[in-house]
Amino acid sequence: MLTTDELAAFPVFSGLRPDQLGEVTKHAADIVVGSGQYVVHDGDEAAFYLVISGVLEVVQAIDGVEKKFGERRAGTMFGEIPLTFGMDFQWAARALGPTRVLRLDARHYHALAGEAPEFAKTVRESAEYRVGGPKGMKSLVAERRPPQxxxxxxxxxxxxxxxxxxxxxxxxxxxxxxxxxxxxxxxxxxxxxxxxxxxxxxxxxxxxxxxxxxxxxxxxLGLQTVPVMMDYDTVVVGGGPAGLAAAVYGASEGLRTLVIEREAPGGQAGTSSRIENYLGFPNGISGDDLASRALRQAKRLGAEILITRHIEKIDADTRAIHLDCGDVVRTRTIVLATGVSWRRLTIEGFDRLTGKGIYYGAARSEASLMQGLDVHLIGAGNSAGQAAMFFANHARSVTLLVRGQSLEKSMSRYLIDQVREKSNIKVALGCEVGGVHGDNHLTDIDIVDRTCGGVRRETCGGLFVFIGADAETGWLPAGIARNERGYVLTGPDLLRAGHWSLDRDPYLLETSVPGIFAAGDVRLGPVKRVASAVGEGSMAIAFIHQYLRDLSGAGAS
The missing domain is CATH 3.40.30.10 (Glutaredoxin)
Known part of the structure; x- marks a missing residue:
């Protein structure tokens, strides 16, 4: 426990009166951490920290690569920048060994600063030096980091x-x-x-x-492609929002957790240029930013994330997962979180020009290619609307091609309002693409206008397709029940379809094979949203714990 005598020995507190020191000891947290443990995470709210003993290193992930900005040793403060400039932490701090840290929340810090102006001045001057000094964060961030x-x-x-x-x-x-x-x-x-x-x-x-x-x-490039172990408590198939949520909750609750992703974490949501209605992000967040945060969180908590790996077969009886190149991992439970894939158009020339001006979905990495061009998007859902808003900041013009006569049936109201307010976005109702043109890359498209019955050709520098998605689950074992469109049946849907054989009822997210669960868009359900996928991924872990307890009880009996 912190004492006033202990605090008075530190220069930053040496000018405080005994009663003020007493207020600090009354409200400050006394945090003791081991090597590698974090005291502060990126995004934490502002607070005042003082290193009592040990060493903290200040780190920040920039473009996915962690950069070290310095160290804080015993007697030095930390957190003065967020407090002074009114912001959350944009970096993290973790212990390099056994470390003890004082933490005073922003409310009590500002109360103390109001009564002790010299203390407040010391903190403010330290913040200004840390930002603008010769080795300050401003100069470090401004350094051009060579690409990997x-x-x-x-x-x-x-x-x-x-x-x-x-x-x-x-x-x-x-x-x-x-x-x-x-x-x-x-x-x-x-x-x-x-x-x-x-x-x-x-x-x-x-x-x-x-x-x-x-x-x-x-x-x-240092990405993980091979599992560390051969046996896991749970294997999550798919690294979208549902899969990453399952990884975070599984690893944090002590399960040996492996995520297998064939391309990159984030899933279809990772290609979303902006998600405006996700809880906790009042200004919205891009899909790849959300995926990046979730990925770092899952890894920090101990989950393994494999990429570029394909599953060739799942043995439903033994829970053996056969990967390409002959690797086999075994697990007690499985979470299917493979999401869905964009539905393909069968217009002549589409396959030839896919990737050459025609794209399914809209990754942020394509924005620079659309600078100053005329861009067209096919679709009327939220994904199309978000992409239109994003590309409107780069393209000369953006045209939404909508087969129906309104956006209201498929797009959220807030997004419709934003689209209509953007001067270089046009909504073409009752229209669809009838043909595409270009030799080495897309140059023009034919637009069929169902309203007037005509066909017009427009210059097109990029065509992005958002026409719905399907579950690609044909590779799953036959024992996992699906509907006619490939969506996995779980919980009550299994009972209604007569695909459940045990005495107990299936858990809400459990498939027809006990111990194998489904979460997110791959599961048959009425809601296809990032928030619901995250919720189902976390719920799947809760059901896995219950399943394992039942399994353990049955084994004991």
Whole structure:
């Protein structure tokens, strides 16, 4: 427990009266942590910290890479910047060894500062120095950090587009250079790659990778592709919002948790340019930012996240999961959180130009390609509306092509209002794409206007498709019941369909195979929202605990 004599020995508190020191001891938390434990996380509310003993290191994730900004040793304060400038923490602090820290919340700090102006001045001057000093955060953040990898290729090459999205969604800081642009060699800083080797990648150590598969690229960039263990308490299939929520809650509650993701964490939500109605983010949050935060949280709590891995088979009886390349992991329970995939259009030329001006979904990484162009989006749901708002900040014009006669049936009211207020967004009701044109990349589209019966051709620099999605679950074991569209049946739906054989009722998210659960969009359900997916992912872990308790009880009997 903190004492007034103990506090008076520190210079920052030495000018306080005994009664003021007494107020600090009355309200301050005395925090003791071990090596590697966090005292502050990115996004925490402002508070005053003083290192009593030990050492804290200040770190921040920038473009997915953690950067160290310094250390706080015994007797030094921390948190003066958020308190002085009225902000939440934009960085984290963790112990380098056994460490003891005082924490005074913002309310009690400001009360003390009002009574002790010299103390407040000391804190304020420290904040100003930490920001603007010669080694302050302003100068450190302003430093240009070299990319982890540089990618060379053609702008409209489909493989380049896919790998650019792969890198961005895995929070890899990269630079893309177009071999057709002037000055390419100055930016590439390596021998000219052969056409057959494109896309080529130059790593930070100078290594060149010619047309590497995604897994090799991931491994060379330090991403996890191989499980550490062969046995887990739960394996989560899919790294979207539901899967990451299950990972966070599973790992935090002591379950050995593995997430298997075939591309990048975030799922379909990760391609959303803005989610405006997610609880706790009054100004909205992008899908990849939400995924990035959830990914860091899951890893910090101990979950393993495998990427670029495909599941070839699940043995429903033994809970063995067979991965590509022959790896097999065993688990006591499984959470299916594979989400859904965008529905494909069958218009002639679409497949040929996909990735060359035609895209399914809308990753933020495509924004720079749309600068100053005329962009079209197919769809009338929230995903299309969010993408329209995002691309309107880069494109010359954005046109929403809507087959119906209104947006009200499928788009949230707040988003409809935003779309209508944006001067360079046009909504074309009763319209659909009838044809696409372009040799090496998309140049024009034919728009069929059902209202007037005409067809018009418009210049198009980018066409993004949001026409709904389907569950791709044909690879699942036959014992896992699904409806005619591939959505997994769980809980009461199993009973109604006659696919449950045990004496007990299935848990709400349990599939027809006991111990295998489904969460998020892959599960048959009326609500398809990020918030509901996150809720179901966390609920799945609660049901897993109950299932394991039942299993343990049955074994004991």
């Amino acid at each position: 990898v540089t990618m060379a290729g053609h702008r409209y090459d489909a493989t380049c587009v896919a790998l650019r999205s792969f890198l961005a969604r895995n929070q890899i800081h990269f630079e893309g250079v177009d071999v057709d642009e002037p000055g390419f060699m100055d930016r590439w800083q390596a021998p000219m790659p052969a056409e057959a080797d494109l896309p080529a990648f130059r790593l930070a150590d100078g290594t060149i990778l010619a047309k590497p598969p995604a897994r090799l690229l991931a491994e060379r």
